[in-house]
Amino acid sequence: MTLDANQILALAPDPASAKAGSQLAAAHHWSNLGKSSAALWGECQGSGKTPYRTQIDLNGPAFKCSCPSRKFPCKHGLGLYLLTASSPALFDTSAEPQWVSDWLNSRQARQEKKGDKAAAVSQDPAAVAAAAAQARKREEKREDKVGAGMRELQTWLHDLAREGLAAMRSRGQSLWDGIAARMADAQAAPLARRLRRAGNLLYQSNLRNADGLVANELASIYLLTEAWQRLDGLPPALQADVRALLGWTVSQDEVLRQPGVEGRWEVLAQTTFDDERLRVRATWLYGGGKEARWALLLQYAAGTQGFDLQLAPGTAFDGELCFYPSAWPLRAQVKRQENMRPLSAMAAPPSDLDSLLDTYAHALAAQPFLERHPVLLDGLVPDAADLAVLRDAGGRALALHPDFRHPWHLLALSGGHPLTVCGEWDGRTLLPLSVWHEGRLLNIDGDFV
Amino acid sequence: MNDDLRQRQQLLKIGTARAGRAPAPPAAPLDALFQQAPADQPQLEAEATLWRSLGALDLWERSGFLPPTGAAAQTPDTAAPEHLRACPPRAEAILAMLLRGAHPVGLQSEWLRLLQRHGGHLPARLLPRMFDVATRQPALRAQLLPVIGERGQWLARLHADWTWAAAPADEGKAAWDTGMPEQRLAALRAWRARDPQAARNALAAAWTSETPEQRAALLPALSVNLGLADEAFLEAALDDRRKEVRSAAQRLLASLPGSALGQRMLARLLPLLRVEKPWLGKARLDLSLPEACDAAMRRDGVGASAHPAIGEKAGWVVDMLAAIDPRTWLRQFESTPHACLAMADASEFRAALIRGWTLAALRQAQLDTSPDAMAWPYALARYWIEANVVQREAVPDALFDLIGARFSEDPDASTALLDVFQAHWLKEGEVAQQLHRVLNTAPDTWSAALTRRFLLLLQTSRPTLLQPGQPWIARLVLPAFARVADPASAAATEAQWRASVGDSSDWRTPIDNFFDLVRLRHEMILSFQEPA
Numbered sequence: 001m002t003l004d005a006n007q008i009l010a011l012a013p014d015p016a017s018a019k020a021g022s023q024l025a026a027a028h029h030w031s032n033l034g035k036s037s038a039a040l041w042g043e044c045q046g047s048g049k050t051p052y053r054t055q056i057d058l059n060g061p062a063f064k065c066s067c068p069s070r071k072f073p074c075k076h077g078l079g080l081y082l083l084t085a086s087s088p089a090l091f092d093t094s095a096e097p098q099w100v101s102d103w104l105n106s107r108q109a110r111q112e113k114k115g116d117k118a119a120a121v122s123q124d125p126a127a128v129a130a131a132a133a134q135a136r137k138r139e140e141k142r143e144d145k146v147g148a149g150m151r152e153l154q155t156w157l158h159d160l161a162r163e164g165l166a167a168m169r170s171r172g173q174s175l176w177d178g179i180a181a182r183m184a185d186a187q188a189a190p191l192a193r194r195l196r197r198a199g200n201l202l203y204q205s206n207l208r209n210a211d212g213l214v215a216n217e218l219a220s221i222y223l224l225t226e227a228w229q230r231l232d233g234l235p236p237a238l239q240a241d242v243r244a245l246l247g248w249t250v251s252q253d254e255v256l257r258q259p260g261v262e263g264r265w266e267v268l269a270q271t272t273f274d275d276e277r278l279r280v281r282a283t284w285l286y287g288g289g290k291e292a293r294w295a296l297l298l299q300y301a302a303g304t305q306g307f308d309l310q311l312a313p314g315t316a317f318d319g320e321l322c323f324y325p326s327a328w329p330l331r332a333q334v335k336r337q338e339n340m341r342p343l344s345a346m347a348a349p350p351s352d353l354d355s356l357l358d359t360y361a362h363a364l365a366a367q368p369f370l371e372r373h374p375v376l377l378d379g380l381v382p383d384a385a386d387l388a389v390l391r392d393a394g395g396r397a398l399a400l401h402p403d404f405r406h407p408w409h410l411l412a413l414s415g416g417h418p419l420t421v422c423g424e425w426d427g428r429t430l431l432p433l434s435v436w437h438e439g440r441l442l443n444i445d446g447d448f449v
Numbered sequence: 450m451n452d453d454l455r456q457r458q459q460l461l462k463i464g465t466a467r468a469g470r471a472p473a474p475p476a477a478p479l480d481a482l483f484q485q486a487p488a489d490q491p492q493l494e495a496e497a498t499l500w501r502s503l504g505a506l507d508l509w510e511r512s513g514f515l516p517p518t519g520a521a522a523q524t525p526d527t528a529a530p531e532h533l534r535a536c537p538p539r540a541e542a543i544l545a546m547l548l549r550g551a552h553p554v555g556l557q558s559e560w561l562r563l564l565q566r567h568g569g570h571l572p573a574r575l576l577p578r579m580f581d582v583a584t585r586q587p588a589l590r591a592q593l594l595p596v597i598g599e600r601g602q603w604l605a606r607l608h609a610d611w612t613w614a615a616a617p618a619d620e621g622k623a624a625w626d627t628g629m630p631e632q633r634l635a636a637l638r639a640w641r642a643r644d645p646q647a648a649r650n651a652l653a654a655a656w657t658s659e660t661p662e663q664r665a666a667l668l669p670a671l672s673v674n675l676g677l678a679d680e681a682f683l684e685a686a687l688d689d690r691r692k693e694v695r696s697a698a699q700r701l702l703a704s705l706p707g708s709a710l711g712q713r714m715l716a717r718l719l720p721l722l723r724v725e726k727p728w729l730g731k732a733r734l735d736l737s738l739p740e741a742c743d744a745a746m747r748r749d750g751v752g753a754s755a756h757p758a759i760g761e762k763a764g765w766v767v768d769m770l771a772a773i774d775p776r777t778w779l780r781q782f783e784s785t786p787h788a789c790l791a792m793a794d795a796s797e798f799r800a801a802l803i804r805g806w807t808l809a810a811l812r813q814a815q816l817d818t819s820p821d822a823m824a825w826p827y828a829l830a831r832y833w834i835e836a837n838v839v840q841r842e843a844v845p846d847a848l849f850d851l852i853g854a855r856f857s858e859d860p861d862a863s864t865a866l867l868d869v870f871q872a873h874w875l876k877e878g879e880v881a882q883q884l885h886r887v888l889n890t891a892p893d894t895w896s897a898a899l900t901r902r903f904l905l906l907l908q909t910s911r912p913t914l915l916q917p918g919q920p921w922i923a924r925l926v927l928p929a930f931a932r933v934a935d936p937a938s939a940a941a942t943e944a945q946w947r948a949s950v951g952d953s954s955d956w957r958t959p960i961d962n963f964f965d966l967v968r969l970r971h972e973m974i975l976s977f978q979e980p981a
Contacts, residue, residue: 396517
């Protein structure tokens with residue numbers, strides 16, 4: 001199973017790699033091309049003396065190349081993949097050479113270890129106890145720090161309420177950077193980011209109702225500080241959410257130790273954005289077994305590095321996902337992923353506006369700090385007179401998120417007819433992320449050029 | 450409840466200290482949240498109440514959101530179904546890649562031509578970007594419009610910047626009557642294309658009520674479908690009070706074969722020209738300069754243009770020559786363009802004669818699409834290439850734009866011209882630049898035969914080309930050639946070129962780029978041959 005050229009290019013970490021990759025998708029750059037049921041490989045003549053050995057595990061897809069590039073996948077991997085999409089005849093089916101089978105075996109072993117590690121329990125009880133005691137001590141210290149930070153933040157917010165947002169605004173960005181830095185010291189990094197962002201929002205002159213948005217965001221942060229203070233009284237699942245929002249991370253291993261959800265998963269939307277120094281890729285999946293559900297995959301990368309796991313929107317795979325503990329579980333890790341293929345028909349059932357609003361109310365009741373809520377809506381027609389609005393069959397207006405940049409693309413795709421849109425709902429506005437159009441998924445990040 | 454949240458946001462803006470009142474807990478049922486104050490904190494501070502009520506009301510509002518109903522459900526205006534074929538998926542992917550900007554801009558117009566040939570329409574998701582691109586680059590519109598389909602027509606009507614792409618509902622009558630100046634010009638041009646007589650009559654009817662600026666702006670629209678029926682109107686415009694209107698009319702009449710203005714010019718010029726055939730030596734065209742430029746001559750445009758490095762009186766001759774159908778001279782001297790140029794070259798007023806004929810040939814080729822119209826331009830191009838630097842000055846560069854634009858029409862003449870280029874282009878940078886110009890202005894892919902001929906030209910020049918110090922030629926000519934070459938023929942020579950170019954050579958990169966582009970174009974052409 002291979003992807004088409006468009007989906008392959010979507011894997012590129014940046015436009016320059018996509019361009020370089022397409023240029024390498026020509027036979028004369030390559031020698032010793034071959035394929036098996038599991039992999040593709042070839043040698044690419046680069047600027048050095050020895051050619052680079054490039055290989056692709058088709059199940060992933062996963063890439064490996066002997067070139068020194070730190071981009072991932074590198075241009076050679078993309079070029080090789082594009083070459084097989086455009087000229088499959090160049091690849092003879094043959095036995096995998098040693099360097100390919102070695103890599104595939106090591107991947108296989110790692111995959112198994114991932115499972116094992118999740119199940120593994122340390123042997124020495126004394127060591128375990130000592131480690132647990134140490135961890136508890138560290139944990140208590142951190143809780144103290146965060147607790148102090150929350151009290152400080154409440155005082156700061158009380159001061160703000162007393163003086164007023166307008167007066168605070170005149171004191172400039174440094175005020176916000178100050179409290180953000182204190183939250184970072186208190187080991188509540190996510191709050192530091194949110195506060196800095198709220199401060200930025202206040203000085204964006206093009207934003208309508210910036211004061212209202214900042215007020216809501218700060219109020220939500222305030223509720224979070226109160227939630228921390230009465231953490232023990234909250235349901236355990238919601239405790240996990242509050243801790244995650246304050247910066248506690250759950251290790252990947254710990255997540256993978258949770259019972260997984262097996263089934264066919266559809267990759268329905270993807271968006272990549274910068275969050276301070278990190279690039280974040282958010283991917284929405286829908287699927288699982290009988291009780292199908294949404295899953296959110298968050299991946300982080302620094303600098304020009306690519307993301308470790310490649311999931312192209314508009315594909316489906318069989319596999320197992322493990323969810324982070326939460327009162328409204330969405331965030332997940334992929335434990336197993338195989339048999340990836342293009343998505344030709346969508347199994348995810350579109351919802352109408354009423355059931356979206358119902359589901360969202362339930363979600364907020366369970367997890368009032370919910371940041372992203374996925375939805376697949378059909379029957380939406382862009383309003384040609386007011387581009388900031390989509391209308392359902394009953395003519396009810398759904399406002400688009402102010403960050404949405406492509407209303408004309410939606411209008412072009414619809415031509416006045418209803419659309420099926422996948423996106424995120426925040427209780428007031430819809431941020432479209434992909435559109436199901438004429439039997440295929442168009443991901444707005446990438447397909448709306 | 451809704452207003453409650455706004456009021457509290459307002460209170461936050463002002464600050465509780467300034468507002469002078471403490472916020473009350475929100476109304477039922479949310480008030481319950483505020484009675485459960487912890488025991489150690491019996492009275493919530495005003496600020497805490499404010500924050501907590503803001504948070505609670507925001508959640509309340511988001512979880513109870515009801516979308517506003519629109520005005521009475523009006524039947525939405527929908528786009529008609531497409532009549533054109535769908536675009537093949539691989540072709541669509543290639544255009545998306547071109548639009549991401551990693552490739553030369555010229556490929557977009559080639560892609561559009563291929564889609565039109567395929568009989569397809571643009572995929573809807575690419576319409577907004579293509580409209581934006583063509584709004585900035587009007588040159589692309591001619592290729593874009595045939596492929597926007599029903600969806601594109603529909604979409605263009607909704608966007609203020611894209612109305613150029615929307616078909617006018619009443620064939621432009623409204624735009625002509627009441628539009629902005631630019632729209633009126635576009636409407637008039639479109640009208641001329643459909644019905645030249647009616648359009649001219651409409652212009653004539655409005656003529657006296659137009660401002661002089663408008664008259665000058667609108668008159669050039671008659672160049673669309675210009676014919677002798679327009680002559681009377683244009684003759685009258687020669688007496689307009691506005692100079693810009695007069696010169697527009699002069700230009701139009703000068704490019705109209707068989708016009709009275711052309712006849713008048715010929716009558717003025719003939720007594721001044723004489724073919725001298727010395728007993729020994731080559732025939733020569735002698736010119737006596739006109740004595741003066743009278744009012745009638747000025748009315749016809751003599752003396753209206755500036756001609757560099759040509760004297761005033763000789764400049765009048767250029768203006769006269771430029772207004773005469775160049776084929777006239779073939780009959781007059783019973784000769785070919787080539788022989789005419791040889792006679793002019795021997796003349797004392799060589800520059801004026803050559804320049805006059807070039808301008809006349811350029812004007813004629815604008816109206817006349819027959820291959821016949823290219824006899825003079827080809828002869829002039831050949832003359833230019835073989836001439837020396839001083840002689841070349843008389844010929845405007847636009848000549849080679851014309852050659853490039855119509856290079857595929859007459860393969861024999863074009864092949865012959867390539868042979869002339871070959872003899873000179875490596876020795877003279879100026880010739881290489883004109884060769885670049887010819888390649889650059891080609892509107893479409895060259896035929897396989899012409900491509901092979903040009904490759905041969907490159908290959909036979911290879912020993913010289915590959916010498917150090919020549920790569921500027923590669924940087925100039927190769928990228929332009931990569932855009933017009935027939936990709937299949939060019940790709941066939943790839944191995945040969947790569948073998949003859951060492952890894953470290955200056956040529957490595959230009960050759961790589963050349964074949965990358967050729968291959969991309971090849972793939973683009975193939976992508977349209979897949980079933981959609």
